């Protein structure tokens with residue numbers, strides 16, 4: 001069984017437990033009362049300067065264990081916003097990433113930016129839940145689900161006025177993401193089946209994504225040189241977790257990364 005399959009099994013179990021506490025109808029009612037979603041596509045698409053940074057609140061990971069003792073996700077997210085992040089990503093998966101919906105709530109209350117609820121989305125319940133907790137963008141991992149299910153989840157996302165970051169790792173997955181109508185397409189340079197990083201995957205796959213889509217490079221950014229490289233290879237936005245949560249000054253790091261692309265891009 002791959003790491004991805006294993007993570008998804010845990011996600012489904014946790015989902016069953018949440019669903020028995022809060023019924024889908026209740027979550028839908030909360031989603032309908034939530035303030036209107038922010039336009040994450042527009043936030044990521046503005047292309048007149050620099051690279052957009054999607055700054056992630058990430059406590060731990062299956063490959064590295066604990067990354068940082070994040071005492072206050074709200075304060076971290078506020079630092080990302082001050083540094084010029086375009087979107088804040090909040091990992092809500094609990095077992096492997098140590099996240100929660102409480103982290104999402106804390107971040108929603110502290111920033112004005114669009115928020116990505118970063119989780120292994122396998123069920124429409126999670127999309128209603130994301131909206132109920134104020135998220136504007138959700139993650140759909142192409143490797144995790146067959147096309148019919150992805151299509152239904154993407155349709156619900158758009159119906160609720162949200163956007164999806166459609167994540168790929170192979171040329172076939174990019175083809176599927178494009179055929180499904182993904183407007184924000186991510187290339188994760190980490191293979192979720194093995195957890196190995198291969199930064200060269202980004203350049204190979206970015207060229208397969210048609211104009212009009214927002215192209216996001218995900219994972220493996222260590223420093224400004226990595227950001228520059230992804231931008232030179234066609235990234236409009238770069239999603240960064242570990243390098244920010246480990247840094248003593250996340251605000252300054254986001255600011256530096258944001259400027260990294262401006263000389264190169266268009």
Ligand SMILES: O=P(O)(O)OC[C@@H](O)[C@@H](O)c1c[nH]c2ccccc12
Pocket residue numbers: 056058118119120167188218219220221239240241242243
């Ligand atoms: O910490 P990093 O290497 O900067 O990576 C961030 C982000 O890309 C990574 O957290 C991620 C990308 N796709 C995912 C899917 C699920 C969970 C996590 C992820």
